[in-house]
Amino acid sequence: MxxxxxxxxxxxxxxxxxxxxxxxxxxxxxxxxxxxxxxxxxxxxxxxxxxxxxxxxxxxxxxxxxxxxxxxxxxxxxxxDSAQLMEFLIGIDNQMNYSAFAKVPVEKRAVFIPLCLRSAKCPARLSPDVGISCISCGKCPLGDAIPVLKDAGYMTFIIPGSTFIKRLVKKYRPQAMIGVGCLMEVKEGLALGRKISMTTIGVVTATDGCVETTMNYDSLMQAASIGLEKPLSMPKKE
Ligand code: SF4
The missing domain is CATH 1.20.1270 (Substrate Binding Domain Of Dnak; Chain:A; Domain 2)
Incomplete structure (x- = not known):
């Protein structure tokens, strides 16, 4: 009671x-x-x-x-606006990851590039192990950028989506990565990097969409040059 x-x-x-x-x-x-x-x-x-x-x-x-x-x-x-804010957040992450990225030897770094940057008439083939194997056919600037990155020691992949990143990271085990993409892709890439404890630098494309997007290749070279003695640059056109 x-x-x-x-x-x-x-x-x-x-x-x-x-x-x-x-x-x-x-x-x-x-x-x-x-x-x-x-x-x-x-x-x-x-x-x-x-x-x-x-x-x-x-x-x-x-x-x-x-x-x-x-x-x-x-x-x-x-x-x-939300695009400016997203760009700002990417800038913060890049700045905070800068010194850790600089310490990783270039052979242990990977660059992930979205396939929308290639020409719509790209003749290269897609393979599950490496993504698109660029043959530098001259139809898009990737044909110039990829050899520069590879010669510097980077593992370089042109990929159709983030599921490829997870698979290639598992296979090749890089210690740091550069993720190229539109604002949303780079934001997600940086979040993925944080999740899997991988030092990540994001490079945002100049235009977005699914076909023949564009980017400032000097920004990519600048990001890829972090911690290197000799800065990388796109080959000069005659
Ligand atoms: S340069 Fe490479 S990525 Fe660009 S269209 Fe040719 S093969 Fe494709």
């Missing part, structure tokens, strides 16, 4: 009321702090993008992993 009334008595007691009150206050304080911090981070990102300079990247990365949704909202209110 007493046990039957015990819970009601407990939930009606002043002690219980104080606990609920305290919990309510705590939740409100956390929410207010969350909103203030998100707003400040949003301002920092907007300022970094405007000034083309990264402020406090080491603080931004972990905070953004936790609060990406609300920060995104404030960024939009401050005039930063």
């Amino acid at each position: 007493i046990a039957e009334y015990l819970p009601v008595a407990l939930f009606d007691s002043p002690v219980w009321n104080s606990i609920v009150y305290l919990l309510g206050e705590l939740v409100i304080i956390i929410l207010v702090l969350w909103v203030i911090l998100s707003f400040l981070i949003g301002c920092l990102i907007a300022l970094s993008i405007k000034k083309k300079k990264m402020y406090l990247p080491k603080l931004l990365r972990p905070v953004l992993t936790l609060m990406e949704g609300t920060v995104k909202l404030f960024c939009m209110m401050l005039g930063v």
Whole structure:
């Protein structure tokens, strides 16, 4: 009989009321702090993008992993669109991975390039072990870029999708990778790199789509030159 009334008595007691009150206050304080911090981070990102300079990247990365949704909202209110934000996040990851990438010997690095960058008339064949085997037919700039990367020591793969990356990483076991792709692909590639503990540098293509996309090959060469004594460059055209 007493046990039957015990819970009601407990939930009606002043002690219980104080606990609920305290919990309510705590939740409100956390929410207010969350909103203030998100707003400040949003301002920092907007300022970094405007000034083309990264402020406090080491603080931004972990905070953004936790609060990406609300920060995104404030960024939009401050005039930063989602593409700019994504590009900024890729920039932070690249900056944070720079020194670890530089320490990996070039023979232990892989470059993953999406097949949409090749010519629509590409004669190369697709194999499950290496992706597209470029034969430098001259129909697209990959024919110039791939030999430069291979001569430097890079494992280089032209691939149709991220499932290929997982398979090739398992097979060839690189210690670091450069992922080329559109904003979304690079973002996912960097997340994959974090998941499998692989130092990753992202290079974003200039256009996206499925066929004959374009990229700044100098940016690729710049990324591939990290930690090398002699910078790589695309062959000069006569
Ligand atoms: S250069 Fe290589 S990737 Fe480009 S179209 Fe020719 S074979 Fe394909």
